[in-house]
Amino acid sequence: MVESRMTITGNLTRDPQLRIGSRTGDPFAALAVAVNNRRLDKESGQWVTTGTTYFDVLCWGALGANALRSFSKGDPVIVHGKFRLREWTSDTGPRVNPTVDADSIGPDLTFGTAAFSRGSSTYGLDRVEEHDPDQDPSGEDGLDALADEDGVVSDEQAAVLAARGGMAEDVEDREAA
Structure with a gap:
């Protein structure tokens, strides 16, 4: 088709x-x-x-x-x-x-x-919220936890983050910013 x-x-x-x-x-x-x-x-x-x-x-x-x-x-x-x-x-x-x-x-x-x-x-x-960090078996909180000291995230780590539905920040934290 x-x-x-x-x-x-x-x-x-x-x-x-x-x-x-x-x-x-x-x-x-x-x-x-x-x-x-x-x-x-x-x-x-x-x-x-x-x-x-x-x-x-x-x-x-x-x-x-x-x-x-x-x-x-x-x-x-x-x-x-x-x-x-x-x-x-x-x-x-x-x-x-x-x-x-x-x-x-x-x-x-x-x-x-x-x-x-x-x-x-x-x-x-x-x-x-699409992602609950309390339910995350990897123990990582999101993009900040995956980045090195220069703020760079590897392709592999970004794929892990994308697979679990994005960053795990609280909605209230984002709306307050």
């Missing part, structure tokens, strides 16, 4: 919405992203918008819960995922809507800065 994957950059046209799958009953986030088609006008030397394409972006699982907590209308985003055309028939005839089932989504830092917090949200929008 051939899947079309794509990356889009654009702005959210509304706040992300919590939806429930009609077949699975699973919650997910639905986002609407406007992507401006731009080109350089050779005569004026200015970039001009020649049209806008609107995409529905569907975020499943923890990605959807995190998107609901992280984004709001107007935010610039970068989305990567599986592209498909969703077709249906309405009272006015056949309709087609471009849709991206997101593998990843994040803020577009071309237009500003962002702060990142490890962990994930639930669909109740509570923060859930």
